[in-house]
Amino acid sequence: MNDTRKPAQRTAATARTSQGFTDEAEEEAAVLAKIAEMTDSDRTMAERLHAIVKAGAPGLAPKLWYGIA
Numbered sequence: 001m002n003d004t005r006k007p008a009q010r011t012a013a014t015a016r017t018s019q020g021f022t023d024e025a026e027e028e029a030a031v032l033a034k035i036a037e038m039t040d041s042d043r044t045m046a047e048r049l050h051a052i053v054k055a056g057a058p059g060l061a062p063k064l065w066y067g068i069a
Helices: 020-039 040-056
Strands: none
Touching: 020 040
């Protein structure tokens, strides 16, 4: 019986080199800096939401999206 399996192709996501925790720490710092810039009521909500997501889904990494600057 011949083996008909083919090796997985490399995708753009796997082709990138990752620096692991360094990138994640920088992304979290950027998110926390943006939260710190918010008005009091928005900052309180964002801090709580960040804590809930971080506790409930520790495998997710924080990231700024849509050119938030």
